[in-house]
Amino acid sequence: MTAPDRAPVGRAPTGDEIDWTIDVAPSTTAPARPTIEPAAPHRRRRPGAGRDHSVEVLAVLMILLVLFREPLGNAIADPRLQTWTTVFVSVMVQAVPFLVFGVVLSAVIAVFVPRSFWAKALPRHPALAVPVASCAGVVLPGCECGSVPIAGSLIRRGVTPAAALAFLLAAPAINPIVLAATAVAFPNNPELVAARAGASLVVAMVMGWLWLRLGRTEWIKLPYRPDLDDQSKGRAFWAAVRHDVVHAGGFLVLGAMAAASINVLVPERWLQSLADQPVLSVLALAVLAVLLSICSEADAFVAASLSQFSLTARLTFLVVGPMVDLKLISMQAGVFGRRFAFRFAPTTFVVAVGVSVGVGAVVLS
Template structure:
């Protein structure tokens, strides 16, 4: 029997190179695209945009000089410039509360009787500010720490609406109507307490799925603080930009006579701004400046916008559904909307 023949090992391609004959066209195309993506960085993209702007500078200059676009830019920039400082300050304070205030503090500070805990938790929003993006996880943490859900939900509604940052922003946005500040505070406080007491009467614990915020678990306090700040700035800032764009677009695209016709109808104007507050989903630290730009509408209609927005909007409904469960959000959001509109209209009729 002859000795077995030696089989020469197959010659391998160098690492990172594939034989053209053995690679299908789809693989070769994907490899080329990946190579281009690796070599094209943000610097090249920025350079290309700058070159494009230089080439198109004459058409763009003519477009930017249009009166309607100039008005749009003015409204957008004015809303952003006035609102951003309040938004940043509010997010920082919200992160401090979420990270550095012990969760057990609330269980010790609130009255044992649930009916008495509701107004105390509502009033706590004055001294513990935070935007609605931060109030939802804080309220969830309170429930997990055995705080009665009625008190936690009252705080959830009150904190974004009656805290000092929001009230100061409202005063700055309405310098000629200082009565808007107490009207907003009173109407929002009433809504928070009424919804807390309604939950005591009609709410069920099985509607709430206990929340959990895993992205902050296991982090040191400093890391958790900056993680909360980044999260809230990205979310709240994004919605602020959308709100400013919407406010500027309304002032430019919607004919003045349409807005005036709608504003002249008391019921329609209230319902329109209530629905607009839900759709725009603006952070409470910045919504007063958007409301102030809607000068065609009455103060009562704009008060409805300011009361409804921090309590019921698209982002809050989605956050509440994710934190507390869909069964909770499907019941809590419509009830809060109705109570907020009614409280704002009554308060506006009395104070404005």
């Protein structure tokens, strides 16, 4: 048990501390101290008890899709349903490879990287760890789907939540793949690449520092992971991969379904009517980024197609999207808890819009 784990009772938790201990009821003779709950006694399991049947369920669904392919084909003949299916599949196809990358990296961090590494890699002071963690996103080519499980593993390995959350926001927007895609999508506006990187980095650091100031430990509820204890590193690695794929993947599906539904329900003519109004155009593209839930590796090409909007409005689209969208909010709620997601996401949205407008006025005007 480390020194922070033995902190005196009554100390107010701050945003950069996670208390993994369980309080024991105080006795009449000694003051209460945080202790670790003893492991439950081993019980003999029935054969097959606690087995994960996700693979079998997936196999059954695939067989049913093959058997009923003709009725399903007729059912999706409706143009609106075809649009919904296209958007849903495109979001999943874009996100799943990077989700898998993030899950694998998350498992590596959780199983193979010792806690002492993070103590050496990041500054001891949380306020200094935030910008270092934000800049670390430059070296990891992933999207927001992969950064969520990685941030969860970082917190489990003892990284201050403020730094892990700064990495969560920065990595999807400032990694080399995303910046290269932005440069290709806007060949005549190279300043937009620098504006996107700078604005995203500022938002990540501001949110990390806000967490240090206003965050609460009890808002983060990471799922308990007994599958990582008392196993060999190889078995613990695959158990972590399987758990995160099923867990985070389920929330990704819900987010993709919501994004597809929004694409069908929102008329395109609304965008044209808003493009000529500077303030409303920025807010419209910010909200659109949340609703569309496009992977950060592909959102630059969508922004380039919205040529009727100003560069500042499109910059807002590119900054908000990788930090706040429907599938990301769903995944954050699944990994960190709903109390966290419903506070963190709206605050990030406001900060991202404000920073984007400020950077756009300086760099893109």
